Each structure stands twice: as C-alpha cells, then as structure tokens.
Amino acid sequence: MRWTIKPQPDREKISQLAASLGVDSIIATLLIQRNIETFEEAKRFFRPSLDHLHDPFLMRDMDKAVRRIEQAVKNEENILVYGDYDVDGTTSVALMSSYLQSFYPHVATYIPDRYEEGYGVSFQGIDYASDNGVTLIIALDCGIKAIDKIRYAGEKNIDFIVCDHHRPGETLPDAIAVLDPKREDCEYPYDELCGCGVGFKLIQALASRRGQNTADLIPYLDLVATAIAADIVPITGENRVLAHFGLKQINSRPRAGIKAIIHTLNKQQLNISDVVFIVAPRINAAGRMKHGLHAVNLLTETDFDTAVKFAEEIEIFNTDRRLLDKQITEEALQQITDRMEQEKFTTVVYDKDWHKGVIGIVASRLTETYYRPTLVFTRTGNKLAASARSIKGFDVYNALEHCADCIEQFGGHKYAAGLTLLPEQYEEFKQKFETVVSSTIDKKLLVPEIVVDAELELQAITPKFYRILKQFAPFGPGNMAPVFMSSRLRDTGYGKGVGEDEKHLKVTVTQHSSPAFGGIGFNLGNKKEIISNQKPFRAVYCIEENHWNGNVDLQLRLQDIKE
Incomplete structure (x- = not known):
C-alpha cells in the first residue's frame, strides 16, 4: 500500500475556520479538505436540510x-x-x-x-x-x-x-x-x-x-x-x-x-x-x-x-449467491495463476458456465486481489457477457470506448461497466484491452493507495473530537470517513493475530504517554512481526466505536501499518 497524505490547507484558513466554529485545527483541516471554508458552508454541511434540494x-x-x-x-x-x-x-x-x-x-x-x-x-x-x-x-x-x-x-x-x-x-x-x-x-x-x-x-x-x-x-x-x-x-x-x-x-x-x-x-x-x-x-x-x-x-x-x-425468500437467494460467488472467485483466481495473468496490466477471465448474476461481484473480488482493471466473462445465449471493475483513478469506461470496434454493446461508469461481445471477438478484445490499459494507465495506480487526511497524535482523540467526527457522516465517495496517520506507536505487548488462520491483527497501542487505544486491522495478521517486542511503528486508521459487553470505547480501525 502507498500512503498519500492530502495537501494540508493554508494555516491562516485553518485558524480562521477553527475560531469561527469553535473547533480544533484538525476538524477545521478536515472541513477545508472537503471545500468547506466558511461558517455558513459548515452549517450547511453539518445541518442538512430538505430546503437544500434543487428545484x-x-x-x-x-x-x-x-x-x-x-x-x-x-x-x-x-x-x-x-x-x-x-x-x-x-x-x-x-x-x-x-x-x-x-x-x-x-x-x-x-x-x-x-x-x-x-x-x-x-x-x-x-x-x-x-x-x-x-x-x-x-x-x-x-x-x-x-x-x-x-x-x-x-x-x-x-x-x-x-x-x-x-x-x-x-x-x-x-x-x-x-x-x-x-x-x-x-x-x-x-x-x-x-x-x-x-x-x-x-x-x-x-x-x-x-x-x-x-x-x-x-x-x-x-x-x-x-x-x-x-x-x-x-x-x-x-x-x-x-x-x-x-x-x-x-x-x-x-x-x-x-x-x-x-x-x-x-x-x-x-x-x-x-x-x-x-x-x-x-x-x-x-x-x-x-x-x-x-x-x-x-x-x-x-x-x-x-x-x-x-x-x-430473498435471504435464500442471497445464501445461494454467496456460495456461487465463493466458488467462481476461487475458479477465476486459479485461472489467473495458471495463465500468469497477474503479470499483465489487466485481468480478463472467462468461463462459459459461470453464473451471470455474480460475475460483477467476482470482478470486484479479483480487483481487490490483484488491483488491476478487471473483466469477468461468461456465456449468455450466443454471446459473451462481462462485468468490468476498475481501480481508483482509472476510467474503465473510457478504456472500453477505445475497444468499441470489438464490442457489441457496453455501458456504465468510470469504475464499473458491463458489455457483451461475440465469442469470436473475445481474443481480439482481450488483447486490445490490455494494450489500451498498459499504454494509458499511470503505473503508480497499480499499487493500492490509502489517502490520509491528516497526521494525528493519539492524545487528540477524545469523546468530544469523535462526536464532531460522527457528524461528518454519511460517508462515501467525495466524503470518505477521515483517515489519520500516527507515528511512534507501540503495542503494549498484547498484540496478536485473531480470527480464522489469525489473519486479522488485534493491538493495544500507546504513543508517548497517551492513553492506550485498542485497534483492529482486518487482513493485517501477516504484519504481526512489525508490532512485536514493542517496536515503534506507524499506522493509518479510522476512528470508530467498539461496542462490547454493554461498553462503548473508541478504537482504531487499522488500514495499514509500517515499521
């Protein structure tokens, strides 16, 4: 993972907004990064109103x-x-x-x-x-x-x-x-x-x-x-x-x-x-x-x-969908490994028997695994149908437009699309898609990126700070949950792998003389060595509430850690 810290706003702007809202500089920074720079804009952000809807x-x-x-x-x-x-x-x-x-x-x-x-x-x-x-x-x-x-x-x-x-x-x-x-x-x-x-x-x-x-x-x-x-x-x-x-x-x-x-x-x-x-x-x-x-x-x-x-009834459909999703994902991953597809700039796989209803989910899973623009094809009638998924920063719809001469029909968005083509077009399309992507993609996009909003000292994480953070919700594209980075963290000695095959990482961390915070890093179990023996490490994380046995504590949801 590459960590990219967002450009920090002008200090004068931060101090002016912090003063007008009565918040600390970190909250003001987060707001300015979301293009909220005045008291009125902040009021509109924190207090949505049906009056804000357009005619x-x-x-x-x-x-x-x-x-x-x-x-x-x-x-x-x-x-x-x-x-x-x-x-x-x-x-x-x-x-x-x-x-x-x-x-x-x-x-x-x-x-x-x-x-x-x-x-x-x-x-x-x-x-x-x-x-x-x-x-x-x-x-x-x-x-x-x-x-x-x-x-x-x-x-x-x-x-x-x-x-x-x-x-x-x-x-x-x-x-x-x-x-x-x-x-x-x-x-x-x-x-x-x-x-x-x-x-x-x-x-x-x-x-x-x-x-x-x-x-x-x-x-x-x-x-x-x-x-x-x-x-x-x-x-x-x-x-x-x-x-x-x-x-x-x-x-x-x-x-x-x-x-x-x-x-x-x-x-x-x-x-x-x-x-x-x-x-x-x-x-x-x-x-x-x-x-x-x-x-x-x-x-x-x-x-x-x-x-x-x-x-x-729909719950039964969903259970069936999960089973198929798991099976087809395993088959697709095997196909990629057998053909050394992971060496390419794209992932394109096909099986005539794959269920059309789950190929979009499978494409998303493959994108998470190999982090490449991905297409999963199956047969439907006398044509092949595919779901496309992309990686952050790359417009797969534009790439498909450049391959339009070997596609029957396509539509969608920047990061997700669907298409159909004739079986005889498949190999030509696959080669052209690889050529288009390899010649147009910025190579650094092929490494997953974590965008960090700001560096934070653990002692700044207070109940009041988190109450204000919660008001940034609902989160999603364009207003993601704030991501912070902290350095010189140490585990108190109780960090361990948890879950099936210990694939998740559970920690309790301090920084200098700060209070200890619990943390959970999903799929970070293989990084347990980094926190061992109370060695200092860096982490990027979101802050969330942990509800356990009737108690509510703030914890760090780790996204990545480094020495």
Whole structure:
C-alpha cells in the first residue's frame, strides 16, 4: 500500500475556520479538505436540510415529463414503470410505482430478466407493454442508450420518459423526455444523482404540481438512500441531503420491506456502510439469482408479515449467491495463476458456465486481489457477457470506448461497466484491452493507495473530537470517513493475530504517554512481526466505536501499518 497524505490547507484558513466554529485545527483541516471554508458552508454541511434540494424543474425536459404523466392520468392511460434488475433499478421502480399508485390505479411494473433480456430496455419489455395496452413507459436507471428500442416503442404508439444517470452517447433516444443530469445540454446544478435520485426528482416535480411539498416525500427516501449507498455515487451535495434523511427514515420508520430485511439484525442504528453490506446485497440477490421483480414486490409491500415472507425468500437467494460467488472467485483466481495473468496490466477471465448474476461481484473480488482493471466473462445465449471493475483513478469506461470496434454493446461508469461481445471477438478484445490499459494507465495506480487526511497524535482523540467526527457522516465517495496517520506507536505487548488462520491483527497501542487505544486491522495478521517486542511503528486508521459487553470505547480501525 502507498500512503498519500492530502495537501494540508493554508494555516491562516485553518485558524480562521477553527475560531469561527469553535473547533480544533484538525476538524477545521478536515472541513477545508472537503471545500468547506466558511461558517455558513459548515452549517450547511453539518445541518442538512430538505430546503437544500434543487428545484427539479431545473433539469432539462422535466416540464415535458410532468406534462406527459399528467396527460396520461387525465386520459386514464396505462403506465408501465420499467427499471433495471440491480438495487438502483429496483428501488427506482418501487419509488416511482408506489408514488404514482398513491393517486392513480393504472400503473404496472416491469423488470427485465437478467438472463433472457439482459441489461436495460428490451424489445421483449416493449412487446409486453404493447400487449397490455400501455401507452407510456417510464424507464428508470436505464434507457439513455436505448435508441433502437425506444424507436421500436414509438412504432407501437408507446411514449417513453427516460430517467437515467449514465453517460449519454452521441445521440439521445427519441423520447418524450430524457431526464439525465449528465446530458451535456442539461444545466441541472448537480450531476451525480443515481437512477433512483433522478426518479425522486421526477416525483418531487409531480408532487409540487399536486400541492405537496418535499417533506411529504420523506417516506420514499429510504429507497433513495439505499440506491445511493449501493450505486457508490458521491455522497456530496444533493446526494448527501438525500442520504442523510433517507438514513433517518431507515432508522425510524422504514417501509415494511426494508424493515423485514433488518428486523433480525442486532443493530440499533444503520449507517451507509450497513446499507451497502447488509440491505443492498439482499435486494440485489433477487435479480442475480431469480428475478428483480421479487425485490420490487418486497419494497412495495405494505403488510409487514407478508414482507417478512418475501424477505425470507430473498435471504435464500442471497445464501445461494454467496456460495456461487465463493466458488467462481476461487475458479477465476486459479485461472489467473495458471495463465500468469497477474503479470499483465489487466485481468480478463472467462468461463462459459459461470453464473451471470455474480460475475460483477467476482470482478470486484479479483480487483481487490490483484488491483488491476478487471473483466469477468461468461456465456449468455450466443454471446459473451462481462462485468468490468476498475481501480481508483482509472476510467474503465473510457478504456472500453477505445475497444468499441470489438464490442457489441457496453455501458456504465468510470469504475464499473458491463458489455457483451461475440465469442469470436473475445481474443481480439482481450488483447486490445490490455494494450489500451498498459499504454494509458499511470503505473503508480497499480499499487493500492490509502489517502490520509491528516497526521494525528493519539492524545487528540477524545469523546468530544469523535462526536464532531460522527457528524461528518454519511460517508462515501467525495466524503470518505477521515483517515489519520500516527507515528511512534507501540503495542503494549498484547498484540496478536485473531480470527480464522489469525489473519486479522488485534493491538493495544500507546504513543508517548497517551492513553492506550485498542485497534483492529482486518487482513493485517501477516504484519504481526512489525508490532512485536514493542517496536515503534506507524499506522493509518479510522476512528470508530467498539461496542462490547454493554461498553462503548473508541478504537482504531487499522488500514495499514509500517515499521
């Protein structure tokens, strides 16, 4: 791991902000690093308000979308709410359909089958709409590149409203409205919304025309926060406000489906990380292992006992997903070792029998292991499908664009994408992808980086200091949990490896004459020698609460240690 300390702000700026807020210089430093430099900006950061949300009508085509939905309601048209099968897609469909159904009955939902239809808008889905007398489809978390599909819908007299957040291609689909803050001609002030976030802006606009205000929409924010967490979008600006109030909803009055997922957990309060690792995988498991409509049914169910039955069913899907994930990851790692793939700048593996529903998770695992831009392929029908994952600082979507001549279809983001190609294109694509990455990547990116916010003396870690740190949450891209570095640490002599094969490291450390702090370093058990015999060492870590036997202590969650 390479440790990179963030540039430290101007000392005068730090002292001015610290004085105006009544905080110490470390807190002021952390704020300035997040572009918060005044009392008013800090107030806005620490006290998110629904008033901070932007006017939805600032988004291009929003007025057209609202008019078309109002026309459909007036004319009693059948509306189909269409979304992808991942967390962002299924929460979006649950959000839009449940809001529309609160005042209009002729609303149905559709999630494409991952295996029969693949990602995004499908001809099969449009045929379903046509067969059922649908005249308006609202597509969420997909559709921005569905040029031919939306043209086909038009031939069947079906209008489209697209709510997407993926990068558009050169041509926009011929829809009634295309809501996407990443459109170059869209001047909406915040372009990092997830698909469910764009859907929320649409219901916010609809609500304003029906005499409702944003506070009336708070019950929908548990879905938006779940999508923000799962889609790994920046938790800055508008996303931070939505995540803040969405988490409050999850922890106080969650909808029956989310309550059913979390009711067996022994946790008082869920944070964004809990949503990412507990709630989101279960919602995702439905689309991965069976069908995304199971997730929509869970998230729109209003009876808690029924929701518990749905959640139990999804828990089985999630258990199956974990077993497959483990098996395929082991097979992929073996493939890499056998072919010496770890010597390359990319990791590209393929097996015709791998389950399409878990190749994205496997790609993430391989990226963690070898820290290279990674693609995991499997066979689906007469084509090969892959999930791509990248490393920090490298845009895998751009790399795929450079390989477009040997890809059938692709889409996604900077760090995660999906694609399909023909079997005969595989070897050519694999070679070209390696060539593109090896010639464009900054080689230092191939070593995992820990970005350190500031150097800290252990004696500065007090209950008051931590209370303020907690208010920096919710954490995520753009507002990560602060990472500190401390030098000249010594273990008190009780440090040891813990867990299976002692792969984790448990320590109790002091610095000079500071109080002792417990620490845990996951997957750092192989560094036990560094702390032995009370040798001095350096550490990078986050600060967290450790709940044990009814006691709550502050501890260091070690990310790395060095001599």
